[in-house]
Amino acid sequence: MLVKDVMNDEVFLIQETEQVAHARKIMLKHGVSRVIVTDRDDNPIGIVTEKDLTRKLRGNGPTWKRRSIDTISIRRVMSNGLITIDADSDLKEAVETMLRDKISSVPVVDDEGLAGIITKTDLMKFYASKFNSRWKVSDLMTENVVTVNQNHTITHVISVMNENNIDGLVVMFDNEIAGIITPANISFAEVNDPDTGVSVERVYFVRQGVEGEEKRKARDISMLTAEDIMTEDVVKISKDIDAAEAAQLMCNNYISHLPVVEDDSLVGIITKTDIIKGIQ
Numbered sequence: 001m002l003v004k005d006v007m008n009d010e011v012f013l014i015q016e017t018e019q020v021a022h023a024r025k026i027m028l029k030h031g032v033s034r035v036i037v038t039d040r041d042d043n044p045i046g047i048v049t050e051k052d053l054t055r056k057l058r059g060n061g062p063t064w065k066r067r068s069i070d071t072i073s074i075r076r077v078m079s080n081g082l083i084t085i086d087a088d089s090d091l092k093e094a095v096e097t098m099l100r101d102k103i104s105s106v107p108v109v110d111d112e113g114l115a116g117i118i119t120k121t122d123l124m125k126f127y128a129s130k131f132n133s134r135w136k137v138s139d140l141m142t143e144n145v146v147t148v149n150q151n152h153t154i155t156h157v158i159s160v161m162n163e164n165n166i167d168g169l170v171v172m173f174d175n176e177i178a179g180i181i182t183p184a185n186i187s188f189a190e191v192n193d194p195d196t197g198v199s200v201e202r203v204y205f206v207r208q209g210v211e212g213e214e215k216r217k218a219r220d221i222s223m224l225t226a227e228d229i230m231t232e233d234v235v236k237i238s239k240d241i242d243a244a245e246a247a248q249l250m251c252n253n254y255i256s257h258l259p260v261v262e263d264d265s266l267v268g269i270i271t272k273t274d275i276i277k278g279i280q
Helices: 020-030 050-056 091-101 120-130 154-164 183-187 243-253 272-277
Strands: 013-015 034-038 044-049 105-110 113-119 147-149 169-173 176-181 200-208 214-222 257-262 265-271
Touching: 013 020, 020 034, 020 050, 034 113, 044 050, 044 105, 050 154, 050 183, 091 105, 091 120, 091 272, 113 120, 120 243, 120 272, 147 154, 154 169, 154 183, 169 265, 176 257, 243 257, 243 272, 265 272
Parallel strands: 013 034, 147 169
Antiparallel strands: 034 044, 105 113, 169 176, 200 214, 257 265
């Protein structure tokens, strides 16, 4: 099977002169998680994904340097060094490219230029239709699940995602699954503070000075928590189910992560990345 047989020929473009707000509007309007960035001559030069927006929302650096993410130039957020693949390449090459470079999509080119895009979702649909009874969920799932609790701040959630290089977190409460968070939950969350892009509260505390004097300090802390942004209706699956069924379940529900449970206990997670590994 070739890349051109599975790719999506509908690609959403944005010029490098636009701001992040325009990219977010395109993603929300069309239900996509990425846009290709082009230069003034319409040549593809980069890509912006929900994950890119999530990283930017972490808000590193001093407050005075921060501003609303929507007013930032798309050039400041996009991933440069665009990786592409030829339309006539074998499908397994697309899988290997995504796994090797830890990306979720690859723009497809032919002799005339940009021809389409192939994503993990496209590959997952292919898996669901062609790989019945090949693997069980237990064969492909990740057993060590990274979790947060419902009271963790959005800043902590983003840090955990970045540190573990993952794009999904299970939210736990009293040893039970309370929700799930993906870059979409973070990128499109309703935030209030126009300067940082994250809801904050100013907290005052007292610190002892060098000579024992008490000094009153102020610090801005994030008010958004995992509970505020998580998806509560979590679709779960058993580890003994056919992985093709898991792939179809993800496609039908437009999700990229399925917590794996056994006797209501969390025993793993299966993602798009896990599914496409089964194609190799």
